[in-house]
Amino acid sequence: MSKTDKTRPWWVRMADVPMATCLPVHDHRFGRCTLPDEVTADSASLSHRTSGCYWTATAYAYHLFGYGDGGREWQEFRREERRRSRRQARRDLRAYQG
Numbered sequence: 001m002s003k004t005d006k007t008r009p010w011w012v013r014m015a016d017v018p019m020a021t022c023l024p025v026h027d028h029r030f031g032r033c034t035l036p037d038e039v040t041a042d043s044a045s046l047s048h049r050t051s052g053c054y055w056t057a058t059a060y061a062y063h064l065f066g067y068g069d070g071g072r073e074w075q076e077f078r079r080e081e082r083r084r085s086r087r088q089a090r091r092d093l094r095a096y097q098g
Helices: 012-014 059-065 071-097
Strands: 022-025 055-056
Touching: 012 055
Parallel strands: none
Antiparallel strands: 022 055
């Protein structure tokens, strides 16, 4: 498997450039600060948590990594739709020529 960015876990990509791709969120309602110094899978979140301090993705990271908007799923759907359209066009051309 190649070592591209898209094969790495989302929290690892967030940890690469902490203040650009993720920001600390502090919630001290239930005690002192629990935010770790480093971003880990347990301390990172793509959505709001109910309590405690954690790291969350910035708008830049959402755009860069394609999170939150369902972009990948929609892209796959559109890709299938375009493939179906091309296949149908080929069938129509063969029927017209033949």
